[in-house]
Every structure is written in C-alpha cells, then in structure tokens.
Amino acid sequence: MPTILVADDDANIRELVCLFLHNDGFATAEASDGQEALDVHASQSIDLVVLDIMMPGIDGWALCRELRRRSAELPLLMLTARGETWEKVKGFELGADDYLTKPFDPLELTVRVRALLKRSRIGADKAVRIGGLALDRNTYKVTVGTESFTLPLKEFELLYTLAGTPGQVYTREQLIERIWGLDYGGDNRTVDVHIKRLRERFSDVGGFAIETVRGLGYRLEADE
Known part of the structure; x- marks a missing residue:
C-alpha cells in the first residue's frame, strides 16, 4: 500500500x-x-x-x-x-x-x-513503450516496428524523460537540469532545438505527440 x-x-x-x-x-x-x-x-x-x-x-x-x-x-x-x-x-x-x-x-x-x-x-522501468515507439535505456536503442536505431544521447534522454511520464509538463529548466546537468552553461533554448529534432524524426510515428505548453514548457501526450 x-x-x-x-x-x-x-x-x-x-x-x-x-x-x-x-x-x-x-x-x-x-x-x-x-x-x-x-x-x-x-x-x-x-x-x-x-x-x-x-x-x-x-x-x-x-x-x-x-x-x-x-x-x-x-x-x-x-x-x-x-x-x-x-x-x-x-x-x-x-x-x-x-x-x-x-x-x-x-x-x-x-x-x-x-x-x-x-x-x-x-519512469522507474528501463524500457518505455508509447504508441509505435519503444525506448530501452539499457542499450539506448530506439525501436519503431521492426527497425532499431540509436539517437544522439541528449535526444534519447529527452525523449525517454517525456515518454516515461506522459502528460507531465516539464519546464525547460527542469529538462536542462535532468539531462544536461546543473553545471550546464549554455542557453536553455537548446531544449527547443532538441524538441524540434525529435518532432522531425518521429513525425511519421503514430501514438504520441510532443506538445508545447505555452508559458511553461513541454509534455508528451499519448493517444488513447
């Protein structure tokens, strides 16, 4: 309990x-x-x-x-x-x-x-499945259907974080802290760049969408 x-x-x-x-x-x-x-x-x-x-x-x-x-x-x-x-x-x-x-x-x-x-x-699981996508954090492999491939590490971590908690809103600052670390000295708009890349990579994969929450940040929404 x-x-x-x-x-x-x-x-x-x-x-x-x-x-x-x-x-x-x-x-x-x-x-x-x-x-x-x-x-x-x-x-x-x-x-x-x-x-x-x-x-x-x-x-x-x-x-x-x-x-x-x-x-x-x-x-x-x-x-x-x-x-x-x-x-x-x-x-x-x-x-x-x-x-x-x-x-x-x-x-x-x-x-x-x-x-x-x-x-x-x-989020505690090493494998996350959402829509037509599977993410394995043990191997950092991404699987779509029968095809498996790897993503750049930061893109994988970003997608894994969002997909592991569908519906949860993350601010750019939260994502920077979790994925790039507290000592990251760059612009937090790097999150926007990585989100754009993920949207482009998976535009043809159904079952989920990465949404912008105006004034707050991003969330991943899964289809019912």
Missing part, C-alpha cells in the same frame, strides 16, 4: 486530504510544516508527497527543492493558493511534478495522486 505524506499547516486540510486518500486505499503520514515533513521523509518510506506552499519555517518552495535534491524520482504534488502562471512555473522549476489550486476537489487530488504514482512506476 503506497504511503502519501501530506504536508500542510492547516489541520483541517490535512484531515480532509487524508480521509479521501484513506478511502482510496492509501496509507498517509502528516506534517504541519516543512521541517516536520523532511523528518518524516527521512524516517519512513514515502511514495508521494502532497505539499502546501505557505507553511511556517521551511515553506513549500524550500521543501520541494530539498525533497527533489534527496530523490529525483519521488512524485511531488504541490498545492498553490493561486493559479498564477509564475507560481506554477516556479513549482515545476523546483521539481514539482503536478499542482492543484486551492480550493481543490479532494476527488481530483486522489485521481492526480494515482496518475503520478503510475507515472513514477513507468
């Missing part, structure tokens, strides 16, 4: 979120501030974190940054007080995987939690 850590300084919100998560079959842990959340994460196995931004002491921004530093794979769902684009962008840049704007529907939250857990399991 997955364990969800709910970090929010509002006890009523924690109680509501945990109630719906329990009803959906999840175990929960609670934290009333960022420091407590870090202590809980360090002391027990946590599969996903739901975190509020406005908390005393270590706020949600700092908590998100530290949790992402500790684990590149831990799904993070951020709760924002306002739906302004800059907040969403900042959350994604710090490592959040998804967000919800307060007030939120607890049923939507549980659906998003399930989707993030599913994506994280897919």
